[in-house]
Amino acid sequence: MGIQNVIIAINKLDAMDYSQAVFDSIAAQISIASNRLKISNTTIIPLSALAGDNVVIRSQSMDWYTGPTLIEVIQGWVPREHLIQGMRLQIQSISRAENFRGVTGTVHGGSINVGDEIKVFPGSATAKISRIVSLDGDLEGAKGSAAITLVLDPEVDAARGDIITMADEEIVSSDRYLANLVWLDEKPLIHSRSYILISGSTSIPAMVTKLRHKLDVNSGEELSASTLAMNEIGSVEIATDSALALLPYSQSREFGNFILVDRGTNQTVAAGMVEIVLRRGSNITHQHYDIGKTERAGMKSQKPGVLWLTGLSGSGKSTIANELERKLFDLGIHSYVLDGDNLRQGINKDLGFTTQERAENVRRTSEVAKLMVDAGLYVIVALVSPFEGDREQARSLFEEHEFTQVWVDTPIEICQSRDPKGLYKKAAKGDIPNMTGLGQEYENPVHPDLILDGTLPVAENVTTLLKVIL
Known part of the structure; x- marks a missing residue:
């Protein structure tokens, strides 16, 4: 610590x-x-x-x-001096009023004065301080621990959670970090599941991409592990959805700590400390192209989007998806079905059915769907996707109007009687220990956009979906 x-x-x-x-x-x-x-x-x-x-x-x-x-x-005892060199201010809020816009935060280390040139990370935009405002009025300068509002000239793009430094300083902005993590939740860490990383006023989706080792707290031995249980400590690699300006904890306790929050329950599941900012995350930038999603969709005269069908095996997802695609095809709408079983014969061929592997299955599928939406297509996903957190992670990749989650709600007794793939019979014999609905839990969607009765005729459910899409 x-x-x-x-x-x-x-x-x-x-x-x-x-x-x-x-x-x-x-x-x-x-x-x-x-x-x-x-x-x-x-x-x-x-x-x-x-x-x-x-x-x-x-x-x-x-x-x-x-x-x-x-x-x-x-x-x-004398408190340890601030380790970071120079001034740091993390933006806590954007203050707006008539003819006024400022960024509010607390100064950490060093000082700042009117006229100073500053830099905002992770974007590296530069500006000058035109005013420093406090509860006591305007100031010419401010030192460590002062709560202030800065007025910037020009008004650069700055957001809550960004870090301000002096212009001659440099922070490595990255979306990859090596961290020491203490797991606090009763449910174990799940690789590839999206959590919310909170550090100060920063809040951003993140996932643990790799568990390097688990630490034996008694001996200090580094043990090989595939997950972390409650109260266990491990060294992990974390990927965030976009670049942050975090610092190693050894340099800054204020900007080197974070917590992970479960997206479904909003419970804190872990606390962590940044050990190393992985520079490979700062070496990758988004390449802009002139032709984008809007142009590709316009060529097809349609609105791209995702219809995500979730439900138990045998609930009717694939049957509904097949008939829906046929109707869209007849209407001239360019669409594509991403079926769970088909994906497991290709891009997800290396995945099994553990909780961690199911999370990765959903993550990869949602990323493929995102690419297809960017191509201007309407994508139908037929995937069990049993966990709420993974489904919400998928939703977060898309604009609000682009994603429709549909729960095909079919009683498990009906699914067992249908058993089109013979999976329930195998599960009954003990051949499939992770069968969703039997050996593994299916978390009912909390806020689905639409619920279909899986016992109704396929044509009736497809008609319902067409009303949503068209």
Whole structure:
């Protein structure tokens, strides 16, 4: 956690006849642990709280100890100086009024003055400070911990969560980070699942792309692992949806910490500290092309979008998707079906059916659908996609009007009786342990855009969908 100063009081030495040997033995074990944890300054004090030895007054029974008392160490502690060089201000809000626009935040380290040239990250836009506004009125300058509003000239594109520095400083903006993560949720970490990363006033979708190792907190050993359970600590690689200006925790406690929040439950599932800003994330930029989604869709005289069919195996998703595509084809609408089974024979061939692999299955499918929408197509996705968080991650890739989530709600008894692929029979024999609805949970959609009764005739459900699309 970046802690560099630790005070350890070894109590009840009176019960051990104030033995120096006992104290030295315990202190030696503590030193080994503190070295492993890279704690640079550890103060170990022998004391007896019952008798008051070395708490406030130096002990007469432990004349072999010549160090400070507990109260002396506490009162003599000096907070570590700010490690980052120069001024930092993270934008907490955009202040607007008539003929006024400013960015509000708290100064961390250094100082800032009217007329200073600054830079806004991650965009690297530059501007000058034309005004510094506080509750006490306009200021000529401000120092660390001051809550202020800056008026910029010109009014550059700056948003909540961006970081302001002096113009001659540089921060590596990236969407890839190596971090130490403490998992807090009862449900384990799921690779490729989209969470919300919150750091200060920054809030952005992010996912854990790689778990490098899990840490044994007792021995410090780095263990191979595929996930993190509750209270476990691991070294992970994290990818965010767009570039951020985070700093290593060793340089800045303010700009190097974050939490992960579950998109479905809004519960905090992990706390993390940035260890390294991975520069490969800053070496990739979006390439703009003159022909875009609007032009491609205009050529086809249609509106692109995604109809995401979710439901149990055997609920009727593929049957509905097939008939719907036929109707759209007859109407001259360029469409394409992304079927879960078909994708698992190609792009998702390497994936199984664990929770982590299902999350990756949804992620890849949604990215393919996004490309097809960008090509101007109307995409029909027929995928079990059993978890709410993964479905919401898929939705987040599209503009609000482009994505329609449809729950094909069919009782599991009906799905079992249909069993077009024989999967339920295999699951009953124990051949498919992760069968959705039996061995693995299906989370009913919380806010679907449309619910279809999977027991109704296919033609009736397709007619309902056509009314939504056209």
